[in-house]
Amino acid sequence: MAIKICLDPGHGGNDPGALLGKRYEKDDVLRLALAVKPLLEAQGVGVVMTRTDDKTVPPIAERCQMANNAGCAYYLSLHRDAAGPAAHGISLWVHSRANDPTVRKAQYILDELLAVTPTQNRGVQKGTPQNYENFGVNVYTTMASALLELGFITNADDNDRFDRYFDQYAEAIARGLCKIVGVDYKAQDRPSEGPQDETITIPRKDWNTLCAALQAAVDALRKAGEGDG
Template sequence: MPYSIMVDAGHGGKDPGAVYDGRQEKDDALRLALAVGEILQNNDIDVEYTRTTDVYETPYQKAMEANNAGVDLFISIHRNSFPEDNEAEGVESLVYDLSGLKYQIAQAVNEQLEAVGFVNLGVKARPNLVVLKRTQMPAVLIEAGFINSDSDNELFDANFEAIAQAIAFGILDTLEREGVIRDPGMANSISNGMTNGMAMRNGAGMSGRTQPRQMYRVQVGAFRNRNYAIRLRDELLEQDFPAYLNDSGEFIRVGVGDFDTLGNAVEMERRLKRDGYQTVLITR
């Protein structure tokens, strides 16, 4: 049986969640939950969703849904909020208690999101949250930045794909490291926009036409300050990592390598992690 995860998009329907300047948490949560779920599915995970449209269910209903489905892991996607606008920023993950697989997954997801550019606010225990308390499997609630922080919203919008990958790979990397699954994603590429959703062989589609080759990079940092990015790149180069800067977007990203197989990219990511760097895998 494949490993199964229920991905929950927080709020929905009559419950918009946090709202800021016309932006609703329920919309961001659904968009991100679907993107994370797609990546997990493309890495041999059996994914179910509490919702795929704008509908409302109570947290208790969501927990019972996961229990009845018998999934192995529950991941809930949210955006955070603070009483004062633009006074808080960053990502945090919530778990029932600071132990076990759920805690390790939460830490890994936060680290991956930090590499995208978010402030890492850590993992916190919230034993009274229904989706963490009532679920019968390990459960993690991810607060993907503050919805009433302009800087977090800019980061969320400009790096959406990288954020989805950061969450998915934080989960997959932990499951593999703990021996729960074997070599996640080694035999499958991440979704590359193929309309039929099927794996292609030898870079050719059903019509025989050549498809663009999927490439993978390891991102080690994303900065607004160019000097910080240069400092990290030079530090990596001194250790013989093939580092470079990518300043094509709002953030200056520090990347390592350009790989045509996911396996090679994952191996480079592991080397960087062993040397204490926070990483996220990027596709192009």
């Protein structure tokens, strides 16, 4: 069975998330999730989406349960941050008691995103009782998870980066997720190479053995044919 990842575009429907004028977090993150999905599927990774359109989502515990029930290997919630107009950069949030592998997995995604274009590295964050102790996505999931804040919707430069590098960000997330689940990411900008997995390579020594066996079989048939003549 294919490895599955849950993509959770935050907010939706009645909940716009953070906003700047008419720009809503819920729209940015849905567009992003819908761009990441086919990139993962092209790598043979299954995707469970908590929403695929602008609808009000069930409570976070239920969304996590969708991923738990589907046996997802990783859960990524997609968000955009909000603060004063100067705050900018990218962060991922993991559970306050996340283990090292979970931190490392979030770091894979962050590294890929920071490689797209320079911006502030806000790091892989563990909440504290004073500061986002634990997001629901990191509480109710049974698999490793993280909440991504891809730039601040309240910062003009971050919005510019989000739009200008949208395709690269989507691919960066897909690359990071593939690394997390141990799938070798293959670039998609070249045509399909056909049914690769039907190609069989026979080592030379086996080939020689096979030829000898065939020759023996042919000889035996020939001999049998002579006998009947």
